[in-house]
Amino acid sequence: MQQSGFPRDRQQHQHPTHDYDSFEDDLYGSPPRLDNNLRGPQYQRRSHEYSYGEDLHPLQLEMMNDIRREESLHIEERVYRTMDPAPPSMHRQYGIGRGPPPVRSTSFNPGTLPSTAIPTPLTGRRSRSTQLPAVHDAPVQTSSVQMADIEALFQRVSLQQEERHREQMAQVSRQQEEHHREQMEQNQALHARMDSLERRSQPPVSVQRGGFSGRARNNSPEPRDLPVADDGPGTAGEEVRIVDDGVEADDESDEEGGEGKRKRKKKKVKTDEGKTQTAIQTLSTKLFRGACGVKGRDWPDPDTIRINPSTGVRYLSPVFPEDVNHPRNHAICVAVAAIVGEELKSKKPAGIPQTAKWTDDLLFKCAQNSFRACKESWKKGEKEENAKRAEINERSNRWYRRRCTKMLHIKSQLDAYAEKHGLPAHVMQHLLTEQLLSDEASGPEDEDESFDAWKVRMATAYGLTVLTPAALKKEQFLEVLKCPWRSDELSEISHELQALYDASLKTTASGNPKYKRVITPTQRTWDRIPYVAPWDFGISAEWLDAQRRDPASAPLVHDWGKYGDPEGFGAQAMSADSTTSDTRLRAVDPQFDFDGLSEREE
């Protein structure tokens, strides 16, 4: 697969050889990079199409230069040229410098020329006047240059066609996308059903009671720390996974001989080489942003000319609506690769050993990855919808991280809790996971309440009496969200463990915890359904009943309430017979019988 760990390694050495001079194509208004949707023969682009060389007509070159001067784009080109320390091999590889003859896909063909050389707008075709540079409107030259003009006209016609096609295809693509999304939503339930059937066709799973597994996707950050049976089969070894232990193993035996599309999820130990590559990637993105003069998501319009005040050099401006192979983006990647190369040569930044080796190809790929990473950040700032999605994603991530940290804290108090309540310590080890902890919000998380108002509310709930802004400035709160699925008993345990941890902190030099945890009187609830089913005693019976009646939730709680209780808790509270219960957490099984659901209502 991707041996080097770089997602794009399979792209091999087939970079389109846009070069710095490809900016001339921008000048011509050429759509230098074609969408995937535009890969018909008429749009086929050859590696040399967007570079021009010595065999262009001198007047064409002259015109290009004139335009370049007029458009001030020479500044940009100068930036790229001055940034180009690429060795000859890089030039060959990436097409920097003079390339093969400039043959466009829409290459000059007298047979297809319009009957007139006068550049009139074509019927039914959108004018590109705002995008086409003046060269297209240049007056008819003498006969010695008419061919160049004709070619320019032809290019213009071709480009109009290309643009029109692109727009049409983009529209079709958008419609298809929407349709696809709708279908996906409609079919989600069906997919779950099919998954269920597929899984059921597998041999019976010999999961020990309490086998810990997740849903189709491994969502646990700590696969190795998951509770495992002391003597259970299939739990030892390097590749401990939580994904449907038994089921997945069977899947693999069936599938790995085939196309092997579902790869076994291994915890990979990074080699030194891998670490170096990661460090170079990090450096690349840092320098990419540096060369662009952008931090965060505030990517400016690519047409805005920005100059680095300290160096006087124009900042690079990627064209994010286009992809990485757009000539300008390509040139930026080449330039950034060169900058990274220089940086690596002049001084080895942290994390990159003196003996580190790299290739121009690697640096280029890193620069491409950096482009994509930056494009992601651009996207987040670009559209409200994207920003919203990103915000939700970030919040989920933040909460997930908090739960992980909380779990880490709680773990240190399990023995103390067991001792305090006379419970078996080994049961405590398998009582909770990150999934079974409540989420904690560090702000209002919705638009109806300001952060300050939220803070006052938290302070009040916490019992603080001085609520002035000055007094609250230093305070930080976490609003503990209610888990509707959790029983009071399990919530109590979780809260007590947290309290034990907080108490333990007060005895150390690190002092009080940063946050004050608040459970408000009108406790906010959060409807995340854990991937892991708690023991029965930890489930809110009313909630579970309600979920089972909800087709959307029913698959997620399919196995909830089926595992009984561990020793010392719930129904087993008075029993000392640990053999009747398992000490491991049970997994949620996404299996769901749609046919049976309606009849089987409980």
Place this chain on the structure above:
DNA sequence: AAATATAACGTCAACTGACC
């Protein structure tokens, strides 16, 4: 011409590490 393989992306979410 149909089937298959491959390139070149894109998306998602778990995870990492730098910075505050």
Place this chain on the structure above:
DNA sequence: GGTCAGTTGACGTTATATTT
């Protein structure tokens, strides 16, 4: 310790190239 931006792996999609 907490947050945020970035990385990474898995997987999906589409068009093109090659094989049958």
